[in-house]
Amino acid sequence: MQDLDLPTSPLPGSLGSCSVPSMDSTSTLGTDVTPSKYKWALVTGCDHGLGTALVQELIRRNYHVIACRFHPEETVIDGIARENPYLVTVRLLDIASDQSVQSLKDSLSSLVPCIDLLINCAGILGDMESGPDDELNFPRMLDVLNVNALGTLRVTAALLPLVENSQDKTVLNISSEAGSIGDCERTGWFGYCMSKSANNMQGALIHNTLRKKGGQVIQMHPGHVATFMRGHLDTTAALTPEESASALLHTVLDQKLPVGDRPLYIDYAGHPLPF
Numbered sequence: 001m002q003d004l005d006l007p008t009s010p011l012p013g014s015l016g017s018c019s020v021p022s023m024d025s026t027s028t029l030g031t032d033v034t035p036s037k038y039k040w041a042l043v044t045g046c047d048h049g050l051g052t053a054l055v056q057e058l059i060r061r062n063y064h065v066i067a068c069r070f071h072p073e074e075t076v077i078d079g080i081a082r083e084n085p086y087l088v089t090v091r092l093l094d095i096a097s098d099q100s101v102q103s104l105k106d107s108l109s110s111l112v113p114c115i116d117l118l119i120n121c122a123g124i125l126g127d128m129e130s131g132p133d134d135e136l137n138f139p140r141m142l143d144v145l146n147v148n149a150l151g152t153l154r155v156t157a158a159l160l161p162l163v164e165n166s167q168d169k170t171v172l173n174i175s176s177e178a179g180s181i182g183d184c185e186r187t188g189w190f191g192y193c194m195s196k197s198a199n200n201m202q203g204a205l206i207h208n209t210l211r212k213k214g215g216q217v218i219q220m221h222p223g224h225v226a227t228f229m230r231g232h233l234d235t236t237a238a239l240t241p242e243e244s245a246s247a248l249l250h251t252v253l254d255q256k257l258p259v260g261d262r263p264l265y266i267d268y269a270g271h272p273l274p275f
């Protein structure tokens with residue numbers, strides 16, 4: 001990235017404008033991706049897993065990225081930011097907290113002019129074991145709902161003016177096939193499945209505002225990805241985080257997805273899911 005004709009501050013940009021420097025011919029960007037001309041993205045849940053991989057793929061596409069991590073001791077993303085000082089800035093963010101989201105919003109107001117691509121990736125799993133005949137842990141379910149559903153809305157609502165100020169005005173919510181009521185076959189995972197259905201609904205409500213301003217919300221299932229979401233590396237998964245992130249962004253950024261009256265609910269490869 002040192003070859004690029006970029007200003008020297010980590011996150012250059014002037015308020016009220018999303019105009020950014022054009023790409024220098026010495027760019028090392030590959031030919032299989034659509035270059036961003038230095039657009040702005042913000043990703044939540046970047047401690048590890050899919051969030052980290054999304055940041056790396058966005059760097060490859062020359063986005064300026066605000067990478068939000070949750071845990072103060074999960075510092076992989078800080079190393080990535082050190083290697084890409086012109087493109088990545090790290091922020092601490094707890095999407096379950098009004099105060100934390102407000103602090104993020106305040107800290108961005110003088111730093112970024114807009115957010116072209118807001119990726120709500122942060123999420124938690126909760127209890128996968130209990131069925132209706134078991135003792136259900138409602139406080140735990142509330143935590144899951146507060147992160148996966150309300151947390152996503154908390155972030156989007158706070159940052160919507162920045163999204164609306166951008167060229168692309170795209171909100172990408174990492175939902176899950178588990179949020180599909182039409183395809184529901186499970187007998188448990190109450191908190192997770194309900195929270196992802198609610199995530200889909202808040203995405204539809206935001207889409208109804210954003211589409212009238214030329215933007216859109218996309219609800220996406222990233223596939224079964226080998227992450228530590230279950231508390232250990234899920235070796236049964238079909239995709240690595242890098243494969244999922246690359247496919248997700250290829251679908252969203254390299255293909256002309258239609259903007260309809262309702263948000264798209266698709267998997268990483270662009271296949272539709274039933275709400």
Ligand SMILES: NC(=O)c1ccc[n+]([C@@H]2O[C@H](COP(=O)([O-])OP(=O)(O)OC[C@H]3O[C@@H](n4cnc5c(N)ncnc54)[C@H](OP(=O)(O)O)[C@@H]3O)[C@@H](O)[C@H]2O)c1
Pocket residue numbers: 044045046047048049050051069070071074093094095096120121122123124147151174175176177221222223224225226227228229237
């Ligand atoms: N893996 C899959 O197969 C799969 C399938 C469908 C959908 N998804 C979705 O994909 C997204 C990414 O999951 P992943 O598989 O990459 O798992 P992951 O590695 O556990 O990533 C989740 C991220 O969210 C962070 N997080 C948790 N609570 C948070 C909070 N209150 N505020 C901000 N960040 C918080 C986690 O931080 P810490 O871990 O440091 O606490 C972690 O960085 C999630 O929304 C998940 O539901 C995953």
